[in-house]
Amino acid sequence: MDLGISGRRAIVTGGSGGLGLATAKALAAAGVRVVIVSRDATNLARAASEFAPGSEVDTLVADVADPERVVTMVREAHDIMGGVDILIANAGGPPPGTFASTPFEAYDAALKLNLLSTVAMCREVVPIMRESRWGRIVAVTSTSVREPIEHLILSNTARAGLTGFLKTLAREVAGDGITVNTLQPGLHLTGRLAALYPDPDALAATIPAGFVGDPDDFGHVAAFMCSTHARFMTGVSVPLDGGALRGLQ
Numbered sequence: 409m410d411l412g413i414s415g416r417r418a419i420v421t422g423g424s425g426g427l428g429l430a431t432a433k434a435l436a437a438a439g440v441r442v443v444i445v446s447r448d449a450t451n452l453a454r455a456a457s458e459f460a461p462g463s464e465v466d467t468l469v470a471d472v473a474d475p476e477r478v479v480t481m482v483r484e485a486h487d488i489m490g491g492v493d494i495l496i497a498n499a500g501g502p503p504p505g506t507f508a509s510t511p512f513e514a515y516d517a518a519l520k521l522n523l524l525s526t527v528a529m530c531r532e533v534v535p536i537m538r539e540s541r542w543g544r545i546v547a548v549t550s551t552s553v554r555e556p557i558e559h560l561i562l563s564n565t566a567r568a569g570l571t572g573f574l575k576t577l578a579r580e581v582a583g584d585g586i587t588v589n590t591l592q593p594g595l596h597l598t599g600r601l602a603a604l605y606p607d608p609d610a611l612a613a614t615i616p617a618g619f620v621g622d623p624d625d626f627g628h629v630a631a632f633m634c635s636t637h638a639r640f641m642t643g644v645s646v647p648l649d650g651g652a653l654r655g656l657q
Contacts, residue, residue, distance in 0.1 A: 594649025
């Protein structure tokens, strides 16, 4: 399917691996020029080498938990590409923990990483998108927003707050041709999953679909949400979890 976004320009944070890299590749395959962002230059160089020949891909080193660096990162990406049409807001999760084991001070870092980073990026890209009357913002959160995951209290808290922000933003900018949506991944074969679960394959039995998610499949769904076909889809939060969630909504 032609997504109708060839020639568009995208920033993908957390783009050196996992779901971010898979999404960046899917966008590039649709003809989008991408800037992938990560804290590690070595990982970025490796990731850039994995794109299909002919892809337009650039890299920027940035820690999105630093609000000042977010501002300069978006401006640098704008200068590199000549504009920004798409933002994929993605970041790794904070450390695991329970209420009892998590110190109060840890919440500040988690909120900066998984909530305020996206707020800061949106503050920079929305005026650009409003000027061109076209934009796509897709944030990667977690199914924990719908069903909190045990031992991940920091992630549960920060990502739920981000979901509320994005729903509010979506209504405010819909008339400007900008869509704002959230993807809520369940279990996918990423480095973070391997770090949290020593035997990821054993998790397949907990998923109705019978297998752990493939990051490439996730990337294709994210790219569709950035397409011209999805112009009427905004303010939604879509779980991608192989049917694992039990709730009706």
